[in-house]
Amino acid sequence: MHAILSINGISKAYGSIQALKNVSLEIPKGSVFGILGPNGSGKTTLMSIVLDILKADSGSYSWFNQPNHPTVRKRIGTLLETPNFYHYLSAVDNLNITNAISGRGSAAAIDEVLEIVKLTERKKSKFSAYSLGMKQRLAIGAALLGNPEILLLDEPTNGLDPVGIAEIRELIIRLAQKGITIIIASHLLDEIEKICSHVAILKRGNLLTTGTVDEVLSNEDIIELSAANLSGLKKCIQEMGGFSSIKELENRIQVFYPIGTANMEALNQHCFNKGITLNLLLHKKKSLETKFFELTND
């Protein structure tokens, strides 16, 4: 899978604040790529640089392995930070401008995206009369206009109600299935975990990790066990060895093994031989949220 966006050593400072420090990553074609990070980690700065809104102090980027040119952005449907539209114009008039600048879509396509984002009934209302959620939906509609090859969405679920959030999630999954590359920045880790194939985690301008979701989450095997005799179980596991750490929880224990070394069958057998009957044996996947906090907490 070749990269649709390559970022090479990008740095950016705002005065004394270093917003990005030598960030390099590649976004594969057809991926749903989540960019995560706490507030101020540099997610929006990074997105703004690759859209030519901000100028990097150093480093470079290229879309589609081509030299940077404004026409490249016409192939990208973008929602960056806030919905940016002319307040005195209606949804249709605003999308006409998006269409005229980007060359994506047509009058029929405008109606189609307004239908997708459920704004058909209000399509002639002025943007200034929209609620926050409606403005956000219009921005998503503008990004979708004319079936772009890439969608770049910065906090796309801002201002949406739970139904709206679920709809956007379903929409992203549907679009990803069609092969559209989707780059998404969000605080909603649960949402990201549900829809992303790849992630990058930023903290204070540093890229902490990047890769497929499975690669990022699975740097160790976690086995969760429980038995009536919890202290006996712990002793039994310790006798067996091979683990990197053990964590005792309220009514179960978690055993951490180096990646690929946990053998659930052998564990079960060992405990049984020692007279301990397990009532829980689970290969647990670390949640993105857990991983995120692990990486971003000082």
Add this chain to the structure above:
Amino acid sequence: MTALLKIEWLKIKKYPAFWWMLGIVTLTYPGINLMFFNVYDNITKGKEMANNIAKMLLGNPFAFPETFHTVAYFSSFFVLLPAILVIMLITNEYQYRTHRQNIIDGWSRYQFIGSKLIDVAIISSIVTLVFISVAIGFGIYADELSWNRWAEQLQYIPLFFLQTFAQLSIAFLLGYLVKKAFIALGIFLFYYLIIENILVGFLKLKQIPIGRFLPFEMSDGILVAPAFVGKFGDKAKEGYELALTLVYQQVIGTIILTALIWFICFKVHQKRNLA
């Protein structure tokens, strides 16, 4: 170019302030000229000796071909109105953050400033069209015996356009750099109405001959006062004739200043973070 024009029209055509400006300009330009025409009419219409002398002295500044000169001069007092619109059009882009969105959607930074250059050109053209209509209207009404001289002073049409475009470009530069509508308008009005006039007066008092190179004075010098102003004594005549000889320099200076303004805008926008 055509694509940029089309997109700017999409932005402007439903912008209420644009139509308000157009309406006000359409009323104001005939209004101010009508006021001066009435003064002229009152002075010259009687049969007294004084009326005849005034008529002889003033000629008919609203008849062809002088109408283009006279109407251009009086109309140019109201560049403030389109200037407000120009400032609104650029500061709106910042307020709505569409200056970022236009780039995100696929414009280059040059295209964005190019589109604003087109806005200023469109507004200057519309204002010039209103001026031409008013000048022709007065020319037809004022004296039918001079209709055949309608084409003698058409040079005031491009001169009026150049002056309007130059002064609106200054307004644009302010809006572009300041970003906030009310602050930019405040600075524009304060400089245009007060600061530059004080500076001109001060430089004249100190006999330092650089007042005509100040930003607005530079283009004001393109449209000198109507010809009758030079008929009130030797000093007035001398001043008027000097102003006429300087028009050429003022035109060159205005073109250079305006080109510099747009060069600055293009260059700054190329390097600026679009925050």
